Amino acid sequence: MEWFLALLVGTLFGCGVYCLLQRSIVRLVIGVLLLSQGANLLVFLSGGLTMGMPPMVAKGEKLPTPPFADPLPQAMVLTAIVIGLGLVAFLLTLVFRAHEAVGSDDINCFDSTEKSHGAAESKS
Amino acid sequence: MTAYALLLPLLLPVIGVVTMLIGVRSARTQRIGGVLFSGLTFVASLYLAWLVDREGYIVLQSGGWAAPFGISLVADRFAAIMVCVSSFMGVAVAWYAVGEIDEFRLRRFFFPLYLALMFGVNGAFLTGDLFNLYVWFEVMLIASFVLMAMGGRKQELEGALKYVSLNLLASMFFLMGAGLIYGITGTLNMADISAKVAAAPDSTAVLPAAMLLFVAFCVKAAIFPFFFWLPSSYHTPPPAVSAIFAGLLTKVGVYALFRFHTLLFVSLFSHFQTLLIVLSVFTMVTGVFGAASHFQMRRILSFHIISQIGYMTVALAIMTPLALASGIFYLVHHIIVKTNLFLISGVVLRMKGSDDLAHVGGLSKSAPWLALLFFIPAFSLGGIPPLSGFWAKFGVVKAGLDASHWWVVTFALLVGVMTLFSMTKIWAEAFWKKQPELDEEASGALECTEPAEVRRSLRWMLPPITVMALATVVIGLFGNPLFRFTERAAAQLIDAESYRAAVLIPTDPGEGYPEQTVYEKEAE
Numbered sequence: 001m002e003w004f005l006a007l008l009v010g011t012l013f014g015c016g017v018y019c020l021l022q023r024s025i026v027r028l029v030i031g032v033l034l035l036s037q038g039a040n041l042l043v044f045l046s047g048g049l050t051m052g053m054p055p056m057v058a059k060g061e062k063l064p065t066p067p068f069a070d071p072l073p074q075a076m077v078l079t080a081i082v083i084g085l086g087l088v089a090f091l092l093t094l095v096f097r098a099h100e101a102v103g104s105d106d107i108n109c110f111d112s113t114e115k116s117h118g119a120a121e122s123k124s
Numbered sequence: 125m126t127a128y129a130l131l132l133p134l135l136l137p138v139i140g141v142v143t144m145l146i147g148v149r150s151a152r153t154q155r156i157g158g159v160l161f162s163g164l165t166f167v168a169s170l171y172l173a174w175l176v177d178r179e180g181y182i183v184l185q186s187g188g189w190a191a192p193f194g195i196s197l198v199a200d201r202f203a204a205i206m207v208c209v210s211s212f213m214g215v216a217v218a219w220y221a222v223g224e225i226d227e228f229r230l231r232r233f234f235f236p237l238y239l240a241l242m243f244g245v246n247g248a249f250l251t252g253d254l255f256n257l258y259v260w261f262e263v264m265l266i267a268s269f270v271l272m273a274m275g276g277r278k279q280e281l282e283g284a285l286k287y288v289s290l291n292l293l294a295s296m297f298f299l300m301g302a303g304l305i306y307g308i309t310g311t312l313n314m315a316d317i318s319a320k321v322a323a324a325p326d327s328t329a330v331l332p333a334a335m336l337l338f339v340a341f342c343v344k345a346a347i348f349p350f351f352f353w354l355p356s357s358y359h360t361p362p363p364a365v366s367a368i369f370a371g372l373l374t375k376v377g378v379y380a381l382f383r384f385h386t387l388l389f390v391s392l393f394s395h396f397q398t399l400l401i402v403l404s405v406f407t408m409v410t411g412v413f414g415a416a417s418h419f420q421m422r423r424i425l426s427f428h429i430i431s432q433i434g435y436m437t438v439a440l441a442i443m444t445p446l447a448l449a450s451g452i453f454y455l456v457h458h459i460i461v462k463t464n465l466f467l468i469s470g471v472v473l474r475m476k477g478s479d480d481l482a483h484v485g486g487l488s489k490s491a492p493w494l495a496l497l498f499f500i501p502a503f504s505l506g507g508i509p510p511l512s513g514f515w516a517k518f519g520v521v522k523a524g525l526d527a528s529h530w531w532v533v534t535f536a537l538l539v540g541v542m543t544l545f546s547m548t549k550i551w552a553e554a555f556w557k558k559q560p561e562l563d564e565e566a567s568g569a570l571e572c573t574e575p576a577e578v579r580r581s582l583r584w585m586l587p588p589i590t591v592m593a594l595a596t597v598v599i600g601l602f603g604n605p606l607f608r609f610t611e612r613a614a615a616q617l618i619d620a621e622s623y624r625a626a627v628l629i630p631t632d633p634g635e636g637y638p639e640q641t642v643y644e645k646e647a648e
Contacts, residue, residue, distance in 0.1 A: 020293075035296055036292075040299075044303075087288075094273055094281065101278040102282065113360060
C-alpha cells in the first residue's frame with residue numbers, strides 16, 4: 001500500500017509543478033492546491049502505514065500493544081489541512097481580485113510591480 | 125513562576141487581537157489599542173530578556189507534558205533578544221501607523237492583523253518544536269498576506285499574489301521537511317531532534333529532509349536564488365506595513381537558519397558550510413546590484429534587505445563564537461536600521477506624494493530634520509563609524525579574517541562600499557538636488573495629501589523615527605553591553621548540548637497544573 005501512496009504523492013507533485021509552470025494564475029491556484037495535497041499525503045506517509053491498528057489502549061493495560069498506527073502524523077496532517085484550506089481560500093479571493101484589477105489571467109500582464117518608474121523613463 | 129514570563133510576549137498580542145476585534149468600529153479605539161498592546165508586549169519582552177540573561181534558559185513545557193512529548197517553549201538569550209528587538213519595532217511602527225494608516229484600513233482590522241503578525245513572529249522565536257514552528261510561520265504569513273493585500277489597489281494585489289504564492293510553496297517545503305524529519309527521528313522537539321541526529325552514526329538519511337527545511341528557510345530569509353518574492357512586493361503596501369515586514373519577516377527566516385545550523389543539524393554543518401557561504405556571497409552581491417539598478421526609495425531599500433541578509437548568513441557560515449555574536453549583533457542592528465529607513469521613505473512619500481527619486485528633491489532645504497534622521501540609519505547601513513552598522517560589519521569581517529575566509533571578506537567589504545553608493549544616491553537625489561519640475565503626467569501620478577493633514581500625521585510619524593535613529597547612535601557609541609550580550613547568546617548557540625540539557629530534563633505532569641522548571645545552566 002505504501003508504494004501506491006508514494007506513487008500518488010509523486011503524481012500529485014508532478015501535476016502540481018506542471019500547473020505552476022503555466023502562465024495562467026488560475027492554474028497557479030490549482031498547482032498550489034495539488035502540491036499541498038501531495039505534501040499532506042507525504043507527511044501522512046512519513047510515520048509509515050500501519051493499517052487496521054488504531055492506537056487504543058486495551059482495558060487493564062497501560063500501553064497499546066504494538067504494532068499500532070502512529071497518531072502524530074495524522075494530527076499534523078489535520079493541522080496542515082486546516083491551514084491549507086484557509087490559505088487556498090485566501091489565494092482564490094486574491095486571484096479573483098487581482099484578475100479584476102489587471103483584467104487578464106496571464107501572469108505576463110502582472111508586471112506593474114516590476115516596472116521601473118525611475119529617472120531613465122521620465123528623462124527619455 | 126518565572127517560566128510564565130515566556131508566555132507574556134505571546135499572550136499580550138493575542139489578547140490585543142481579541143479585544144480590538146470588539147472595538148473595530150472606532151478608529152480611535154483601534155489606534156489606542158494598537159499602541160497599547162504592542163507597548164505592553166515590548167515591556168514584557170524586556171522583562172523576559174532580563175530573566176533569560178539571569179537564568180540562561182527558560183523552558184515551559186506546555187500542558188505539563190514532559191519534553192519530547194509535548195510542545196516546549198524555550199527562550200535562550202538569542203530568542204530573547206530577537207523577541208525584544210521585534211517588539212521594539214512593533215511598538216515603534218504601531219506608533220507610526222497611528223499617523224500613517226488611513227481609516228479605511230483601520231476599520232478593516234489593520235491593528236488586529238498587525239498584532240497577530242507580532243504574535244506569530246514572537247511565537248516563531250520562542251518555540252522549541254519543529255512543527256509548532258511551522259504553525260507560527262503560518263500565523264505570521266496569514267496576517268502578513270492580508271496586511272499586504274488590504275488596500276486592494278492593482279499594485280498591492282499583484283505584489284501580494286507573488287508574495288503569497290512563493291511563500292506558500294516555501295511553507296510546503298517546510299511541512300514536508302518537518303514530516304520527513306519526524307518519520308526518520310520519531311520526534312518533533314528541536315532539542316530531541318538535535319540529540320537524535322547527533323547520535324546517529326550515519327547522516328545520509330536525514331540529509332534530504334534537512335535540505336527541504338533549508339530551502340524553506342532560505343525562501344523565508346530571501347537568500348540568493350529564492351529572493352524574488354521580496355523586491356516585487358515590499359514596495360506596494362503602505363510604508364508602515366512594508367517597514368514592519370522589512371524589519372521582521374526575513375529575519376525570522378534568518379533566525380530559523382541559525383537554529384537549523386546551531387541546534388537541529390549540528391552534525392550536518394560540514395555538508396552545508398560551503399553552500400551557505402557561496403549562497404550568502406551571491407545574496408550580498410545580487411542584492412546590492414539590484415539596489416543600484418533601481419530608482420525608487422522603497423525598492424532600493426528592499427534590495428538592500430537581501431544584500432544585508434547575506435552578511436548575517438555569512439556570519440552563521442563562519443560559525444566561530446565571534447562570528448555568531450556579530451551575526452546576532454548584525455540582526456539587531458539591521459532590524460532597527462532597516463525598519464527606520466522604510467519609515468523615512470514613508471515620510472518622504474507622505475510629504476512629496478511619491479518616493480520615486482526622479483520625482484522628489486530639495487528635502488535638505490524643505491525638511492532639514494528629515495535629512496538628519498535619514499543620514500543616521502543610511503550611513504549606519506553603509507557601515508560608517510561610529511554608527512551601529514560599523515561594529516556589526518567589523519565583527520563579521522574580523523571573524524572572517526580570523527577564519528581566513530579572505531575572499532568572503534573581500535566581497536563583504538566591496539558590498540559595503542556599494543551599499544554606501546546606494547545610500548548616497550538616495551541622499552543626493554532626494555535631499556540635495558532641487559525639486560524637479562514635473563510634467564503633467566508625472567504630477568498626476570502623485571498621491572498628494574493636504575498640507576494640514578500631512579502636518580498632523582507627521583506629528584505621529586516622526587517620534588518613532590527619532591527614537592530609532594537615537595537607538596542606532598547609542599548602539600554605535602555605547603554598544604559594549606549589547607555586544608557582550610550577543611557574545612553570551614553566541615556561547616549558548618555554540619553549546620547545543622546545554623540547550624538539549626535544559627529542554628530535555630524529564631518533568632512530572634504534577635497535580636493537574638503545568639509544571640514549569642527553570643534550569644540554571646551556566647555559571648558565569
